[in-house]
Amino acid sequence: MHSPLLPGGCFPVAATSRVALTFVPRIQLSNAMADDTPAPDSSAGPNGSVHEETGLPDDFPHASRLEQAGVTSLEHLQAVESLEDLTGIGPAYAEEIKTALDSRVEATEEGATADSGTTEKRSSPLSNGQSEGAGEGPATHQSIDIPDGPLEETLSFETYPADRYGHEALGLSDEAVLDMLRNMLLQRRFENRCRQMYQRQKISGFLHLYIGQEAVSTGSVHAIELGEDSIITAYRDHGMGLAMGMAPDVCMSELFGKATGCSKGKGGSMHFFDREKRMMGGHAIVGAHLPLGAGLAFAHKYRDEDNVCLCFFGDGAMHQGAFREACNLAGIYELPIVFICENNQYAMGTAVDRAFSKPDLYKHGYNFDFPCSLASGMDVFSVNKAVRDHVENYARQGRPSMLEVRTYRYQGHSITDPAEYRGEGELDQRQSEDAINRLQDYILEHNLATKADIEAIDDTAKQRVKDAIAAANEAPFPDEDALYEDIYTQEDFPFTT
Ligand SMILES: Cc1ncc(C[n+]2csc(CCOP(=O)(O)OP(=O)(O)O)c2C)c(N)n1
Numbered sequence: 001m002h003s004p005l006l007p008g009g010c011f012p013v014a015a016t017s018r019v020a021l022t023f024v025p026r027i028q029l030s031n032a033m034a035d036d037t038p039a040p041d042s043s044a045g046p047n048g049s050v051h052e053e054t055g056l057p058d059d060f061p062h063a064s065r066l067e068q069a070g071v072t073s074l075e076h077l078q079a080v081e082s083l084e085d086l087t088g089i090g091p092a093y094a095e096e097i098k099t100a101l102d103s104r105v106e107a108t109e110e111g112a113t114a115d116s117g118t119t120e121k122r123s124s125p126l127s128n129g130q131s132e133g134a135g136e137g138p139a140t141h142q143s144i145d146i147p148d149g150p151l152e153e154t155l156s157f158e159t160y161p162a163d164r165y166g167h168e169a170l171g172l173s174d175e176a177v178l179d180m181l182r183n184m185l186l187q188r189r190f191e192n193r194c195r196q197m198y199q200r201q202k203i204s205g206f207l208h209l210y211i212g213q214e215a216v217s218t219g220s221v222h223a224i225e226l227g228e229d230s231i232i233t234a235y236r237d238h239g240m241g242l243a244m245g246m247a248p249d250v251c252m253s254e255l256f257g258k259a260t261g262c263s264k265g266k267g268g269s270m271h272f273f274d275r276e277k278r279m280m281g282g283h284a285i286v287g288a289h290l291p292l293g294a295g296l297a298f299a300h301k302y303r304d305e306d307n308v309c310l311c312f313f314g315d316g317a318m319h320q321g322a323f324r325e326a327c328n329l330a331g332i333y334e335l336p337i338v339f340i341c342e343n344n345q346y347a348m349g350t351a352v353d354r355a356f357s358k359p360d361l362y363k364h365g366y367n368f369d370f371p372c373s374l375a376s377g378m379d380v381f382s383v384n385k386a387v388r389d390h391v392e393n394y395a396r397q398g399r400p401s402m403l404e405v406r407t408y409r410y411q412g413h414s415i416t417d418p419a420e421y422r423g424e425g426e427l428d429q430r431q432s433e434d435a436i437n438r439l440q441d442y443i444l445e446h447n448l449a450t451k452a453d454i455e456a457i458d459d460t461a462k463q464r465v466k467d468a469i470a471a472a473n474e475a476p477f478p479d480e481d482a483l484y485e486d487i488y489t490q491e492d493f494p495f496t497t
């Protein structure tokens with residue numbers, strides 16, 4: 001269903017570095033890929049290639065994974081000497097595939113020699129478990145013959161460090177770069193004023209600021225089809241909303257609890273939402289929106305759209321079981337989703353390296369056979385390139401993946417947190433990497449705008465936020481009756497009737 005002709009257009013694949021943990025295989029099903037096996041399509045990205053046509057039977061185990069690894073027919077498969085060396089095929093799958101291939105070959109040979117009148121019809125292990133007995137369900141094809149190990153695999157992860165990418169190589173026009181700056185400055189100015197408005201008690205309840213992380217929202221949104229692809233995120237959502245094109249006055253009104261807010265003033269800071277723009281929230285419960293992200297991706301697939309879901313979450317959310325549930329579902333349903341962990345180094349006051357037994361968060365996606373990458377969140381171009389690669393090379397091809405973006409929040413967890421747990425000089429050091437300053441420097445160095453132009457862009461951002469505050473001030477609070485609107489009720493729920 002996912003066309004290899006991408007609506008966003010192809011973009012040049014710039015060099016990306018690779019963190020590789022290489023082991024010498026001690027056992028192999030067979031040896032290296034045969035010379036006559038077609039190499040994976042290099043234009044389709046590091047860990048996957050896509051073929052329009054495949055000779056692999058649809059019911060062949062892991063057919064789509066094999067296609068993505070460049071195996072286009074049973075003949076090709078027979079020529080592959082080391083299945084587990086193929087990207088996305090670990091030892092467990094390799095064993096299954098080999099068993100299926102052997103049976104297929106055996107069946108073909110038998111078919112060729114048998115008398116058609118006496119051939120017994122038997123249930124093929126290649127039929128993906130379509131058993132003859134009704135209601136028995138699909139059979140397992142997993143081998144229980146345990147190979148004489150140890151089993152070893154080679155892992156490889158793309159990286160997208162800061163300062164590697166220029167806008168031209170990413171296919172971004174000069175104007176697109178200035179748009180990125182406009183948007184990042186709007187987020188920064190908006191949130192600086194949010195702090196002030198909280199202190200003036202215009203905003204109450206929770207307020208989690210995104211300051212420092214703006215490159216993540218802006219870089220990501222510039223990598224998708226706005227209004228078609230969907231985004232879902234956690235409660236630190238102001239920046240993402242603004243990056244998705246939500247109007248500052250609608251956002252500020254929501255923070256002020258006004259009826260003109262994006263959630264009619266009833267959602268507040270943590271529940272920015274705009275269905276038309278496909279900004280699907282704003283969710284307060286840590287990790288709870290990850291299965292919703294899988295659901296959004298499922299909807300894209302079910303409706304046969306060529307759209308994807310970017311599912312953002314914090315480092316803290318990865319501890320939740322919902323992370324595993326969502327990834328697993330995405331894997332087995334082959335959903336068009338990119339799981340993007342915004343690792344801002346802290347979950348409330350707990351530093352990431354104190355909370356994880358494996359603090360290289362991008363590696364956690366490998367447990368689901370996802371392609372995984374690590375990007376700098378302090379450079380909007382690195383984020384943009386990483387998200388584009390994941391969207392076009394994986395998600396739009398029906399392959400879920402995981403991206404960790406390393407970033408830093410300058411403020412405390414919420415407005416009431418003085419962030420005393422930081423190390424000495426830590427904030428200054430991180431701020432010296434600021435993504436907005438980095439982009440401004442880039443723009444000046446490449447003569448995309450003058451200093452005066454940049455100041456004018458900043459002034460416009462400040463003015464837009466001022467206007468938003470004025471609009472929010474003037475807007476009415478919701479009517480009391482609105483308390484009972486937009487509430488989900490299930491009238492036949494057994495305990496309430
Ligand atoms: C299920 C659940 N447990 C605990 C909380 C309280 N809580 C709110 S934010 C947070 C930390 C989340 O950190 P992270 O996912 O890294 O996001 P960040 O705040 O850094 O953006 C916690 C534990 C919650 N909202 N939901």
Ligand SMILES: [Mg+2]
Pocket residue numbers: 314315316342343344345346347348
């Ligand atoms: Mg965090």
